[in-house]
Amino acid sequence: MATIQWRPEVNALTTPPSWRPRFIARNVLGKADMAARMAKALPNYSEEEFRTFIDLHNQLIAESLLNGEQVTEENAVTYSLSFTGKLNSPDDPLPPLDECLQVRIHASQPFIEAIRRDAKTERLPEEKKLPLISTVQDTVLELKDVLNPAGLLQLTGADLHFDRKQGSGCVIEGTAGGKITQTRFGKIEDSEIIVMPDLPAPPHPWNNEYTVSVSTRYSEHGTLRTGTYGRMLRSPLTLTKMGHPNPPEVGILTGKEASAHVSVTSGSVAADTTLRIQAVFDARTDALLFSLLDMKEGGAVGAAVSVTANGAVTLQGFSGSAVSSLSIRVNEYAGLKEMIRNNYGGRVVDVLKVETA
Numbered sequence: 001m002a003t004i005q006w007r008p009e010v011n012a013l014t015t016p017p018s019w020r021p022r023f024i025a026r027n028v029l030g031k032a033d034m035a036a037r038m039a040k041a042l043p044n045y046s047e048e049e050f051r052t053f054i055d056l057h058n059q060l061i062a063e064s065l066l067n068g069e070q071v072t073e074e075n076a077v078t079y080s081l082s083f084t085g086k087l088n089s090p091d092d093p094l095p096p097l098d099e100c101l102q103v104r105i106h107a108s109q110p111f112i113e114a115i116r117r118d119a120k121t122e123r124l125p126e127e128k129k130l131p132l133i134s135t136v137q138d139t140v141l142e143l144k145d146v147l148n149p150a151g152l153l154q155l156t157g158a159d160l161h162f163d164r165k166q167g168s169g170c171v172i173e174g175t176a177g178g179k180i181t182q183t184r185f186g187k188i189e190d191s192e193i194i195v196m197p198d199l200p201a202p203p204h205p206w207n208n209e210y211t212v213s214v215s216t217r218y219s220e221h222g223t224l225r226t227g228t229y230g231r232m233l234r235s236p237l238t239l240t241k242m243g244h245p246n247p248p249e250v251g252i253l254t255g256k257e258a259s260a261h262v263s264v265t266s267g268s269v270a271a272d273t274t275l276r277i278q279a280v281f282d283a284r285t286d287a288l289l290f291s292l293l294d295m296k297e298g299g300a301v302g303a304a305v306s307v308t309a310n311g312a313v314t315l316q317g318f319s320g321s322a323v324s325s326l327s328i329r330v331n332e333y334a335g336l337k338e339m340i341r342n343n344y345g346g347r348v349v350d351v352l353k354v355e356t357a
Contacts, residue, residue: 002026003122010132011230017134017158024124031055065103075110079103084286086308095309099334131214131227132157139194141295146351147172147197147210147233152186155193155212155229162188162216167224170214174200175232176207176256199235206251206260208235208350232343236351242269243356252328252350253279253336255343261336265312266327269356273322277315278349281340282306288337292317292326293349309333323354 009022029037035050045053061079064071071079085100094100133155137144140151147153155170162168170193173179178200186194193214202208213228232255241247247267251260262279276293285306292302292315300318307313310333317323330336340348 001118001120003120005122005124007124008126017132072108075108075114077105077107077111079105086285086287086306099309129159129218130225131160131162131216133160133212133214133227133229134158136212136229136231136233141351143295143297143351145231145233145349147199147212147235148351149197149199149235151197153195153197153212155195155214156191157227159190159216159218159227160188160193160214161190162214166217166220168214168216170195170212172197172199172233173211173213174202174207174256175209175211176203178202204251204258204260205237206254207256208237209233209255210235231345234348234350236274236353238353238355239264239267240355241357242267242354249329252277252352253348255339257332257335259331261330261332261339263329263331264326264352265329267354268324268326269322269354270324271322272355272357274351274353275317275321275323276349276351277326277328278347279336279340280304281337281346283346288330288333288340290315290328292321292323294318294321295351307333 005024005026006021007024008019011018011020031051031054032047035047035054038050038053039045039047061071065079065081068081070081080103082102082104083094083100084102085095134157135144135155137154138146138148138151139154141148162170170182170185171179172182180198180200182195182198184196184198186196199210210233211228212233213226215224215226217224237250237252239247239250245266247265249263249265251263253262254260274295276295278291278293280289282289287306287308289304289306290313291304294300300320302316302318302321305313305315307330310330312327312329315326315328317325340346
């Protein structure tokens with residue numbers, strides 16, 4: 001029996017950096033591959049018959065779940081359904097099923113124990129030396145993971161130094177498209193890079209999500225090696241005419257999508273200001289918590305509002321803010337929640353420049 005391969009991988013989200021074991025799949029098997037292996041083990045049946053058995057197995061499981069049943073294959077896996085979401089009263093209807101109905105598949109403890117008992121692991125060497133970007137911060141706003149075109153971007157880490165004459169460099173790329181090799185640097189050292197960022201124009205104003213990477217050669221004729229920061233960067237967004245009755249809507253809290261997950265629709269604003277808005281995934285209630293923040297980590301925070309579906313929400317300002325309230329509309333709740341959980345570790349924040357004119 002072959003070994004289970006793994007290698008140590010840098011976890012760039014921790015400071016100082018740590019390492020985690022990463023499973024390396026030898027191969028990815030599909031239905032045809034499994035049918036071929038079944039036919040080899042039981043030659044009285046053909047591969048085509050086993051493909052039919054696999055399709056029938058999956059169909060019957062789906063039908064059983066739709067019939068409100070749980071399927072438990074003893075000492076193997078269990079298939080079941082669950083609901084997520086929040087009801088404000090016991091008489092509330094279910095949210096739309098595409099938002100609240102989940103299919104759960106989990107392995108039984110005997111199955112897991114059998115795999116662990118028989119497993120033999122093989123450590124692979126760590127991947128070749130790469131630029132490691134540990135933190136990224138705008139030095140003007142003093143906020144991490146903010147890409148401010150009017151500021152200075154500081155990258156810290158290890159093995160970051162590059163020589164532009166060798167075709168190396170620093171690249172900022174929009175997740176919705178476009179990338180620019182940076183040209184304006186204040187410092188290029190092994191442990192720190194300071195750059196005046198140039199941002200590629202996004203296809204839509206709300207596509208304010210970017211990545212940053214550094215490429216370098218560690219010898220004159222060495223291979224070009226690239227390290228990409230493990231977190232997304234987000235640039236500030238501008239709200240205009242917030243002193244008017246019907247200001248233009250502005251998309252926020254979105255990634256590369258062609259339509260905004262959330263839109264700011266109006267607000268009560270006394271003067272021009274800059275603040276932040278956050279959406280946090282609350283695993284206990286399976287909801288998103290929205291609130292307004294000041295411009296300092298650990299600073300003032302407005303009251304959090306729990307959201308479990310599309311719709312309009314009003315957020316209250318924090319103490320001392322020129323924004324007493326901000327009205328938003330959640331357009332794509334499911335997409336936003338998925339983005340926050342998969343790409344942002346449970347929390348996404350946008351910087352908002354609020355203008356009354």
